[in-house]
Amino acid sequence: MTTARPNADILTLRCHCGRLRGRVDASSSGRRRPGLHVVCYCDDCRAFVRALKRPELLDRFGGSAVWQTTPARITLDTGREQLACLKLSDKGMLRFHSACCATPIGNALGAGWPFVGLLRACLEVDDASAQRLFGAPTHVHGRLALGDVSAFAEPRASLRTIARTVGFLLRARLAGAQRPTAFFDAAGRPVVTPRVLSGAERDALRAADR
Ligand SMILES: [Zn+2]
Ligand SMILES: [Zn+2]
Numbered sequence: 471m472t473t474a475r476p477n478a479d480i481l482t483l484r485c486h487c488g489r490l491r492g493r494v495d496a497s498s499s500g501r502r503r504p505g506l507h508v509v510c511y512c513d514d515c516r517a518f519v520r521a522l523k524r525p526e527l528l529d530r531f532g533g534s535a536v537w538q539t540t541p542a543r544i545t546l547d548t549g550r551e552q553l554a555c556l557k558l559s560d561k562g563m564l565r566f567h568s569a570c571c572a573t574p575i576g577n578a579l580g581a582g583w584p585f586v587g588l589l590r591a592c593l594e595v596d597d598a599s600a601q602r603l604f605g606a607p608t609h610v611h612g613r614l615a616l617g618d619v620s621a622f623a624e625p626r627a628s629l630r631t632i633a634r635t636v637g638f639l640l641r642a643r644l645a646g647a648q649r650p651t652a653f654f655d656a657a658g659r660p661v662v663t664p665r666v667l668s669g670a671e672r673d674a675l676r677a678a679d680r
Contacts, residue, residue, distance in 0.1 A: 505539030540647035584642035
């Protein structure tokens with residue numbers, strides 16, 4: 471559970487229709503920020519948003535704004551039964567969303583991973599607060615963007631970005647921040663059975679890029 475501290479920066483997490491609601495503790499303790507702010511232009515992130523039929527959530531180059539943080543910072547308060555999960559392939563990430571109104575919520579790697587990539591689309595946070603709490607975003611996988619983003623995006627993910635991510639995961643794992651988690655049960659299974667897209671479904675979503 472998230473323990474509220476005085477002046478803690480607690481953000482509201484909610485699906486578009488409001489049935490699924492929760493909180494995210496975005497407060498820093500010490501000098502490190504509690505997550506990594508990313509805009510991802512990869513075709514998997516885009517296919518996820520397209521599978522939900524919410525293309526308006528992509529930026530004009532087909533990117534998704536994500537705040538990568540730890541499961542321990544996320545609490546779902548109401549509407550847990552609305553949580554649904556999609557995988558683009560058998561081996562893909564677990565991409566959680568709301569069933570009620572198809573709001574993307576977060577991407578997870580598995581129960582043991584201290585990682586959830588929360589889509590900005592489910593967070594109540596204005597740009598100024600996002601800048602303050604999350605820092606400026608790193609734009610990654612620009613070579614897969616819908617348009618030329620080379621002026622501000624990394625073509626893939628740079629070594630520096632990969633190193634930051636690995637460092638974040640190692641520190642989070644040492645802190646045990648993979649738990650508690652709203653996304654996996656005690657046995658490490660996702661709390662909802664993921665729907666795995668067929669190859670044809672995935673190809674159709676990717677074809678929308680061309
Ligand atoms: Zn909803
Ligand atoms: Zn991506």
